[in-house]
Amino acid sequence: MSGLRRIPWALVLVVAALFVPALGSRFYTFVATDVAILALFAVSLNLLLGYTGLVSFGHAAYFGIGAYATGILMKKAGIPFLLAFPAAGVLAGLFALVFGFFCVRLTKIYFAMLTLAFAQIVWAICFKWNDVTGGEQGMPEIPYPDLAWMERLPLAGQLRTSDHFYLLTVVLVAACLWVLRRIVGSPFGRILTTIRENPERAEFIGVNVRRFELIAFVIAGAFAGLAGGLFGIFNRGVFPDFVYWSKSSEVLIMTILGGIGYFYGPAVGALVLLVLNQQITSYTQYWPFILGTILIVLLFAFPSGIVGALDAAARRLARPRRA
Amino acid sequence: MPDLAFLFGQSLSGLTAAMFLFLVASGLSLIFGVLGVLNFAHGSFYMLGAYTTYQIVQWLGRDPGSFWWAALGAAVSIAILGGLIERFLFRHLYGADVLYQLLFTYALVLILSDAAKVLWGTGQLSVSRPPGLTGAFKLWGTFIPYYNLFVLLLGPTIALLFWLLLTRTRNGRLIRAAALDREMLGALGVNVDRLYTGVFVVGSFLAGLGGALIAPVKAVVPGMDVEIIVEAFIVVVIGGLGSFWGTMLGALVYGQVLAFGILIFPRFSIFSVFALMAVVLILRPWGLLGRPLKS
Numbered sequence: 122m123s124g125l126r127r128i129p130w131a132l133v134l135v136v137a138a139l140f141v142p143a144l145g146s147r148f149y150t151f152v153a154t155d156v157a158i159l160a161l162f163a164v165s166l167n168l169l170l171g172y173t174g175l176v177s178f179g180h181a182a183y184f185g186i187g188a189y190a191t192g193i194l195m196k197k198a199g200i201p202f203l204l205a206f207p208a209a210g211v212l213a214g215l216f217a218l219v220f221g222f223f224c225v226r227l228t229k230i231y232f233a234m235l236t237l238a239f240a241q242i243v244w245a246i247c248f249k250w251n252d253v254t255g256g257e258q259g260m261p262e263i264p265y266p267d268l269a270w271m272e273r274l275p276l277a278g279q280l281r282t283s284d285h286f287y288l289l290t291v292v293l294v295a296a297c298l299w300v301l302r303r304i305v306g307s308p309f310g311r312i313l314t315t316i317r318e319n320p321e322r323a324e325f326i327g328v329n330v331r332r333f334e335l336i337a338f339v340i341a342g343a344f345a346g347l348a349g350g351l352f353g354i355f356n357r358g359v360f361p362d363f364v365y366w367s368k369s370s371e372v373l374i375m376t377i378l379g380g381i382g383y384f385y386g387p388a389v390g391a392l393v394l395l396v397l398n399q400q401i402t403s404y405t406q407y408w409p410f411i412l413g414t415i416l417i418v419l420l421f422a423f424p425s426g427i428v429g430a431l432d433a434a435a436r437r438l439a440r441p442r443r444a
Numbered sequence: 445m446p447d448l449a450f451l452f453g454q455s456l457s458g459l460t461a462a463m464f465l466f467l468v469a470s471g472l473s474l475i476f477g478v479l480g481v482l483n484f485a486h487g488s489f490y491m492l493g494a495y496t497t498y499q500i501v502q503w504l505g506r507d508p509g510s511f512w513w514a515a516l517g518a519a520v521s522i523a524i525l526g527g528l529i530e531r532f533l534f535r536h537l538y539g540a541d542v543l544y545q546l547l548f549t550y551a552l553v554l555i556l557s558d559a560a561k562v563l564w565g566t567g568q569l570s571v572s573r574p575p576g577l578t579g580a581f582k583l584w585g586t587f588i589p590y591y592n593l594f595v596l597l598l599g600p601t602i603a604l605l606f607w608l609l610l611t612r613t614r615n616g617r618l619i620r621a622a623a624l625d626r627e628m629l630g631a632l633g634v635n636v637d638r639l640y641t642g643v644f645v646v647g648s649f650l651a652g653l654g655g656a657l658i659a660p661v662k663a664v665v666p667g668m669d670v671e672i673i674v675e676a677f678i679v680v681v682i683g684g685l686g687s688f689w690g691t692m693l694g695a696l697v698y699g700q701v702l703a704f705g706i707l708i709f710p711r712f713s714i715f716s717v718f719a720l721m722a723v724v725l726i727l728r729p730w731g732l733l734g735r736p737l738k739s
Contacts, residue, residue, distance in 0.1 A: 176543050223726045230482065230542065231729040234681055238722040241674070245715040366674070370550055377547065407562070413554030420537065420544050420551070 131302075131385075135295045142284035152399055154287045156392050157294045158351045163375045163387030164301055165344035170373070171381035172305060173337045174317030175225075178233045178369055179240025180345055182220070183213040185247060185364030187346025188353035189254055192263045195354070202266030206293070206350050213346020214339050216243070221338035225331045237366060244364040259360030263353050290351055297344055302384060304340060313337050374412070378419055380426025389428050449585035458703030459696070460592045463599030464658050466695040469676040470606060470688070471650030477623045477686025478643045479538075481545045485552035487673030488560075489526060489648050493518045493655025494664045495560055498569045511574035515656035519649050526648025530641050553669060561666050571659040591660060598657070602650075603692055610688060619643060623686060678721045684734020693732055 141153045162184055169175040187209035194205035220239040224232050247254045254260065268285040280288075304310055312333055315323045320330050353359040362368060379390025397415070402408050423430045472486045500514035507513075529552065537545050572578075573591050580589040610616035621629045622639055630636040654672075662668070675698065683694025698717060705716040724731060 170543075176546075223722075227725065227729050230685075231725060233546075235722065235725045235729075238681075238718055238725055241718040242715060242722060245718055249715065367670075370547075373543075374547065374550075377543075407558045409554040410558035413551040413558075416547060416551035416554070417533070420540070420548050421533075424540065424544065 131295075131298075135291060138291045138295075139288060142280050142287060147281070147283070150281075150284050150287045152395060154283075154290050154355050156395050157287075157290050158348050158355060159372070159375065159391040159395060160388035161294045161297050162345055162348035162352075163372050163379065163391045164298060164384070165341045165348065166372050167376050167381055167384075167387045168301065168305070168313075168337055168341040168344075170376055171383075171386070172310065172317060173313045173334060174320075175334060175338070176229070176233045177224075177236045177338075177341075178366065178373070179220075179236035179238070180341070180372055181364050181366070181368035182236075182240035182243045183217055183342035183345035184349035184352070184368065184372075185243060185359075185361075186216050187213040187349030188359045188363050189247065189260070189349075190346070191350035192260050192353040192359040193253065195266070196260065196263050202354075206266075206347065209350030210343040210347040213349065214343030217339045217342025217346075218335070221335045221342070225334040225338060237369070240364060240366060240369060244361055244366075247364050248361040254359075254361070257361065259358055259362075261358040263356075263358055265354060286354065290355070293347070293351065297347055298388075301340075301344060305384060309333075309336075374416060378415070378426055380428035380430075380432075382425060383428045383432070386426050386428040390426065393427060452584050453586035454703045454707065455700060456586060456588065456592075456596075458699035460595055460699075461702065462695040462699030463595050464654060465672075465675055465679050465698060466599050466692055467602065467654035467657065468651055468672055469679040469683075469695055470603070470691045471647035471654075472676050473680045473683070473686055473688070473691045474619075474643060474650075475647040476680065478619055479640060481542070481549065482677070482685075483647070484546065484549040484673055485529075485556065486549075486647070486651050486676065487669040487671075488553050488556035489522050489651035490655040490658075490672050491560060491664075491666075491669035492525070492556060493522045493652030494571075494659045494662075494668065495564050495569070495655075496521050496652070497656040497659045498564070498571050498664050501571055508575045511571065511660070514571075515653065515659075518656040519653040522652025522655070523645045523649035526651075527641055527645040530644035534644070535637070535640070553673075557666060557669055560669075564664075566666055568663040568665050570663055573660040589661075595657060602653075607688060615639075615642070678717055680731070681721050682724050682731060684731025687731060687734040690731050690733030697732075 138153065138157070142150050162180075166177065166180045169177050169180075190212040191202075191205045191209040194200040194208055195202065200208075220236070224235045224239070227235055248257055250256065265282050265286055266289070268282065268289060271280070271285045271288065305313075312323070312328055315326075315328065316330055316333055323333075324330050349363065352363070375390040375394050376387040377390070378394055379388065380386030383389075394412075397411075398408060401411050405411075419426070425433070468486065468490050471489075472483060475481065475483050475486070496518035497511075497514045500517045501510050504510035504513060534545075534548065537548055573589075577590040577594055580587045581593075582588075608616075610620060618629065618634055618639055619642075621634075622636060622643075626636055629639075655668075679694040679698050680691055681694070682697055683690030683692070697720070701717055701720055709716065728734075
């Protein structure tokens, strides 16, 4: 058991993920890119939801801001990906700073509602500001970053552009997840957990709760922005839907489906939900119906999510049986 | 400067919209005030109310009174549906985190919207106005359909009835008590479970009625659930979650902001209502007429 634990599973998974294009299927690469990007989005939300105990109902705002930022910079200004991608994180982080400043002053349900209100404001602007965001029609044809250099890499020579972009996505998402993991494990992350468990007590021991919540909000927003920046390119276009409240609830569902008590839980949720979506939508158009049913089963039967349920099962198996 | 007649017409259309919104939002606010849950499925109940009205009108045929029976039947069916959902599903989540309760109601939104698509298709359906209310009359240069006048009068009537129910009856007192302290009420021997179901039934009834009454003036289409829930949500937030007169005020403000926002910045009228909601939340999170929640 302890031997198994010493293997760096996350690294193994990243390396394995790099070989998905080698399967040669355009479809697998497509799904894998989707999963990688939304996993980052969901994990960034979980920094608020699972670690700090803040329910954000408008996390799509920062995803969308990141997507629009990268899209506009690359398509309209011709700025290379190397600058346009970090810009997504910075801009989303700045918006999160401004919006979060007001949100962290409110508690519980009011916090959730204000995050939603801000997200809808962003949506209304994206939806109507035709000159900059393309309005209702969105902004199609975001160019791929220049990845011709990847052809010189061993094994990656014959791959398609979408495969190259997938490799880039895996590396960037893995790097982001690593940073987030470090943040969560740091003393700063511990304080966030303290705030979740008991904000009053955290205040008593001298923690400036609002400031820490705001910092968490900005970090979560920035990483959601990075995920959005990647998603706009992957999706070959940025649309106002990215910011709409149904997107926020989608990522919430992923996060809870995976399990908010685990760092990689939301990533598992993203994987399961997207793969299910791909499978089910090829049989029926009533995906929302299925999603709703999954959600109800989840809420009643597995409130701690997939990873939570697996974890509990593993513990039960590992425990020596007493007569 | 537009002339006064035009402004009058504009504000009247805002007022009519406000009355519809009030019907739906008051149910939402009632459920939140007592159960402490924001019911996303409230918009779905409204949508089902409209579809059910259409269906009953189809069944009854060309009978002159069919619309009224249909509206009543729809509101009652939706009330029963709401009661069943509360009794058999929602009740089991009261102990869970608020987030789980929110997601449950969101799951209902997904399921009910697809159910409506399966039953009635994705096309636009319409219900004709009830006979006797089909025409319009002219007042200060504005044509006012009789049906709108009826809605303008019905809104305050229902508000008044609702207010009397809450303040003058025993059940109303119990509802207000449950909003303040559920456990104490239970300890005093009141059947709180039944009360909660009752509140859910009344809230759903109002949503169904709102949907039934809007059917003759708006196309019955998929997507009307999400549209109304966002609007009703803004209304209750502005007015104050759980506050009865706050909901009325919120609906009136929303109607006017939307009606005049279109004149002032035509392209950003949606923006103006969301901005108003954010400003209210920042300055008075509990809304214009609400009371701060106990923490």
